[in-house]
Amino acid sequence: xxxxxxxxxxxxxxxxxxxxxxxxxxxxxxxxxxxxxxxxxxxxxxxxxxxxxxxxxxxxxxxxxxxxxxxxxxxxxxxxxxxxxxxxxxxxxxxxxxxxxxxxxxxxxxxxxxxxxxxxxxxxxxxxxxxxxxxxxxxxxxxxxxxxxxxxxxxxxxxxxxxxxxxxxxxxxxxxxxxxxxxxxxxxxxxxxxxxxxxxxxxxxxxxxxxxxxxxxxxxxxxxxxxxxxxxxxxxxxxxxxxxxxxxxxxxxxxxxxxxxxxxxxxxxxxxxxxxxxxxxxxxxxxxxxxxxxxxxxxxxxxxxxxxxxxxxxxxxxxxxxxxxxxxxxxxxxxxxxxxxxxxxxxxxxxxxxxxxxxxxxxxxxxxxxxxxx
Amino acid sequence: xxxxxxxxxxxxxxxxxxxxxxxxxxxxxxxxxxxxxxxxxxxxxxxxxxxxxxxxxxxxxxxxxxxxxxxxxxxxxxxxxxxxxxxxxxxxxxxxxxxxxxxxxxxxxxxxxxxxxxxxxxxxxxxxxxxxxxxxxxxxxxxxxxxxxxxxxxxxxxxxxxxxxxxxxxxxxxxxxxxxxxxxxxxxxxxxxxxxxxxxxxxxxxxxxxxxxxxxxxxxxxxxxxxxxxxxxxxxxxxxxxxxxxxxxxxxxxxxxxx
Numbered sequence: 076x077x078x079x080x081x082x083x084x085x086x087x088x089x090x091x092x093x094x095x096x097x098x099x100x101x102x103x104x105x106x107x108x109x110x111x112x113x114x115x116x117x118x119x120x121x122x123x124x125x126x127x128x129x130x131x132x133x134x135x136x137x138x139x140x141x142x143x144x145x146x147x148x149x150x151x152x153x154x155x156x157x158x159x160x161x162x163x164x165x166x167x168x169x170x171x172x173x174x175x176x177x178x179x180x181x182x183x184x185x186x187x188x189x190x191x192x193x194x195x196x197x198x199x200x201x202x203x204x205x206x207x208x209x210x211x212x213x214x215x216x217x218x219x220x221x222x223x224x225x226x227x228x229x230x231x232x233x234x235x236x237x238x239x240x241x242x243x244x245x246x247x248x249x250x251x252x253x254x255x256x257x258x259x260x261x262x263x264x265x266x267x268x269x270x271x272x273x274x275x276x277x278x279x280x281x282x283x284x285x286x287x288x289x290x291x292x293x294x295x296x297x298x299x300x301x302x303x304x305x306x307x308x309x310x311x312x313x314x315x316x317x318x319x320x321x322x323x324x325x326x327x328x329x330x331x332x333x334x335x336x337x338x339x340x341x342x343x344x345x346x347x348x349x350x351x352x353x354x355x356x357x358x359x360x361x362x363x364x365x366x367x368x369x370x371x372x373x374x375x376x377x378x379x380x381x382x383x384x385x386x387x388x389x390x391x392x393x394x395x396x397x398x399x400x401x402x403x404x405x406x407x408x409x410x411x412x413x414x415x416x417x418x419x420x421x422x423x424x425x426x427x428x429x430x431x432x433x434x435x436x437x438x439x440x441x442x443x444x445x446x447x448x449x
Numbered sequence: 450x451x452x453x454x455x456x457x458x459x460x461x462x463x464x465x466x467x468x469x470x471x472x473x474x475x476x477x478x479x480x481x482x483x484x485x486x487x488x489x490x491x492x493x494x495x496x497x498x499x500x501x502x503x504x505x506x507x508x509x510x511x512x513x514x515x516x517x518x519x520x521x522x523x524x525x526x527x528x529x530x531x532x533x534x535x536x537x538x539x540x541x542x543x544x545x546x547x548x549x550x551x552x553x554x555x556x557x558x559x560x561x562x563x564x565x566x567x568x569x570x571x572x573x574x575x576x577x578x579x580x581x582x583x584x585x586x587x588x589x590x591x592x593x594x595x596x597x598x599x600x601x602x603x604x605x606x607x608x609x610x611x612x613x614x615x616x617x618x619x620x621x622x623x624x625x626x627x628x629x630x631x632x633x634x635x636x637x638x639x640x641x642x643x644x645x646x647x648x649x650x651x652x653x654x655x656x657x658x659x660x661x662x663x664x665x666x667x668x669x670x671x672x673x674x675x676x677x678x679x680x681x682x683x684x685x686x687x688x689x690x691x692x693x694x695x696x697x698x699x700x701x702x703x704x705x706x707x708x
Contacts, residue, residue, distance in 0.1 A: 094663075099659075099660065101660065204701070204702065205700050205701055205702075208702045209702060210702045210703055210704025210705070211701070211702075212703070212704055212705075213704050213705075355697070355698050355700075355701060356701060359695075359698050359701050359703070360701060360703060
C-alpha cells in the first residue's frame with residue numbers, strides 16, 4: 076500500500092461558532108497564519124521521512140476549514156523541500172478555474188519536482204461555486220471539458236486552439252510540458268455513480284471519502300471497476316484511493332480522546348458554516364442531477380457527524396488507535412475495499428501539533444513496516 | 450412606467466408620495482437630497498409597485514413641525530405603509546433613507562421582508578465621511594458620473610429646504626448608537642450596497658452593519674460614488690432585482706437556468 080500525508084491546513088484557533096459562509100476574518104491575525112503555514116509545510120515536507128509515499132493538500136475557499144485557496148503554491152514549496160514523495164494535489168477544483176492556468180501550474184510542479192506530481196481534478200463541494208461565481212449546474216460539464224482540455228494542453232506539442240462549450244482558447248501551447256509521459260497520473264472523485272463513469276473513462280485514480288460503511292464503499296468501488304471494464308481496462312489497487320481521518324497515539328484510549336476533541340472542533344466549528352451554503356446550492360441548482368444523490372451527500376455528512384469515535388472506527392470511516400490497532404484497521408480496509416492508496420488526514424481540526432508529530436513517529440516506526448507490503 | 454404623486458392623510462398630517470408600477474410592493478425611502486426618480490427606480494416599476502413617500506419639508510412639500518427626529522419620520526412611514534403598502538413588503542433605502550429603513554425594520558420586524566440598504570447613513574465612525582459643505586465638493590462627492598443624471602434638476606430653494614429638513618431630523622448624529630444596539634434584532638434579510646468611490650459613507654459603516662445584522666450580505670458597486678443609482682444604474686438594478694427575487698440565494702450563479 077501507499078500512503079498520502081494529506082493536509083487540510085485548517086485554522087485551529089477559531090473561538091466562535093461561525094454562523095455563515097463565507098466566514099468573517101474579523102479579529103484574525105495573519106501573523107498567526109504565517110506560523111501555521113510554516114508548521115504545516117514543515118510537517119508535509121518531513122512526511123516522506125516518516126513512511127509516507129505521497130504528500131499533498133487540496134483547495135478550499137473563504138473559511139477556516141482550510142488555508143490553501145491555491146494548493147499549487149504549497150506544492151511549489153514542497154517541490155523544493157521534498158526529494159522522493161509524490162506531490163498529490165487532491166486537487167484543483169477545475170470547474171472554478173481557468174483550465175489552461177491549471178495545466179500550466181501542474182506542469183510546472185511536475186517539472187520542478189522531477190516528475191512527482193499526482194494531479195487531482197476535482198469538482199469540489201457545492202458551496203465553493205459561490206466563491207468564484209460559477210453556476211453549480213455546470214459543474215459536471217465544466218469538469219469534463221476542462222479535464223480533456225488540460226490533457227490536450229499537456230500532450231500536444233504543436234500549438235492548437237480549443238472551441239468548447241465552456242472554454243474557448245484560440246491558441247494554446249503551454250511551456251513546459253510535464254516530465255511524466257504521456258502525462259501525470261490523474262486522480263478524480265468517484266463517490267457516486269454519476270462521477271464513476273467519467274473517472275473510468277479517463278483511466279484516473281478513483282478517490283472516495285466520507286465512508287459511512289464499508290459495504291457502501293465496496294459497492295461504489297465495484298461499480299467503478301465494472302464501468303472501467305466497459306472502457307477496456309482493469310483497475311488495480313493502485314487505482315483506488317480511500318480518504319480517512321487518522322489518529323495514532325501510544326494507546327487506544329489516548330488516540331480516541333485526541334480524535335474526539337479534534338472532531339468536535341472539525342464538525343462544530345470548521346464544517347458548521349458550510350452547511351447552510353451547501354443547502355442553498357443543493358436546493359437552488361442542479362449540482363447533482365439526481366436529487367437522491369444530493370440527499371445522499373447530506374446524509375453521509377450528518378451520519379458521520381453524529382457517530383462516536385468507536386462507531387466511526389467500526390464502520391470503517393476513520394482510523395484511530397494504538398499502532399497495533401491502526402495496523403489492523405488499515406489491513407481491514409485493504410482487504411475489504413481492495414484499495415492500494417490511503418489518503419490520511421492526521422491534522423484533524425485543531426489536533427495539537429505535538430499529537431500530529433507523535434502520530435507520524437508511530438506511523439514510521441510501528442505502522443508502516445507492517446502495512447507497506449500489503 | 451411613470452410615477453405619479455399622491456397624498457395620504459395620516460394621523461400626524463399629510464404625506465405626499467410617488468407611486469408607480471405594478472407587482473409586489475416595494476417601499477423606497479429617499480436620501481437627504483429628496484426623491485430622485487433614477488433609472489433603476491423607474492426600471493423597478495416593471496415588476497413592482499414602488500411607493501416613495503416624501504418626508505414633509507423635502508422636495509417642496511410643506512414641513513411638519515411634529516417631525517423632530519429620524520424616528521418620528523419612521524413612525525410616519527410605518528403608518529403610511531400599513532395603510533397603503535401592505536402588511537409585509539420589501540424596502541429599499543438610499544443613504545438617509547437607509548437609516549430610515551433600518552429603524553423601520555428594527556421597530557417593525559414583521560413588516561419588512563427584503564431590506565436593501567444603499568450607501569447607509571447614520572454610522573460615521575470617528576467622524577469619517579459626510580457631505581462637504583462646499584457645493585462643488587459636495588457635488589463631486591455625490592456623483593462620479595454627473596452626466597448620467599436623468600432626473601429633473603431641483604431648484605436651489607428646494608435643495609436648501611431639503612438640507613434644512615435633513616439637518617433637523619439627523620440632529621448632527623454621527624453614529625446612531627441606539628440604532629446600532631438594535632441591529633442584532635433585525636429579522637429582514639438584508640443587502641448592504643456601497644460604492645467603491647463613496648467618500649460620504651465610510652467603509653466601516655458597511656462592515657459594522659454586516660457584522661451586526663444577522664442575515665445580511667454586503668456588496669460593493671465598482672466605480673460608483675455616493676449616488677450609486679446614478680453612477681452605476683445597471684449594476685444597482687441588477688443587485689436590487691436579484692436580491693428582491695432570491696434573497697440571500699442571490700449569491701448563487703444560476704447560469705443558463707436563470708435565462
